[in-house]
Amino acid sequence: MTVDRIWSYAPEFNHPEVHDLTGYSVEATDGTIGQVDRQADDSGMRHLIVDTGVWVFGRSVLVPVGVVAGIDMETRKITVTCTREEIKSAPGFRTDRETLDPAYLATVGSYYGGLPPRQPA
Known part of the structure; x- marks a missing residue:
């Protein structure tokens, strides 16, 4: 996936940014990673902040929406095309200030954009 596309939902999701995804569980290709704490849809670099709970201490x-493979509104579940290890190894997210830092977002976009393409489980 290109870095440009990493910040946009795939066209088949019918504008999910109009829905509040807070509280949805997030599933990697190999298991649960957490739940959406908040989402950013207005910056042009759409992303989800996922609380991993005890899984990653x-x-x-921060997960760019370009890796979203599915959104089930009924079960409140989002699937992504990454593995748990890939998400755990992503550039660290510490504060909301980072969501406004172009250098941080470029690093995140490059990381996720460089992951091998795969389909969710």
């Missing part, structure tokens, strides 16, 4: 991760 209470850390949150």
Whole structure:
């Protein structure tokens, strides 16, 4: 996936940014990673902040919406095309200030854009 596309939902999702995804569970290709704490849809670099709970020592991760493979509104579940290890290895997210830092977002975009393409489980 190109870095440009990493910040946009795939066209088949019918504008999910109009829906509040807060609280949705997030599933990697090999298991649960956490739940959406908040989402950013207005910056042009759309992303989800996912609270990983105890899985990654209470850390949150920033996940660009370009890796979203599915959104099930009924079960409140989002699937992504990454593995748990890939998400755990992504550039660290510490504060909301980073969501406004072009250098940080470029690093995140390059990381996720460089992952091998795969389909969700």
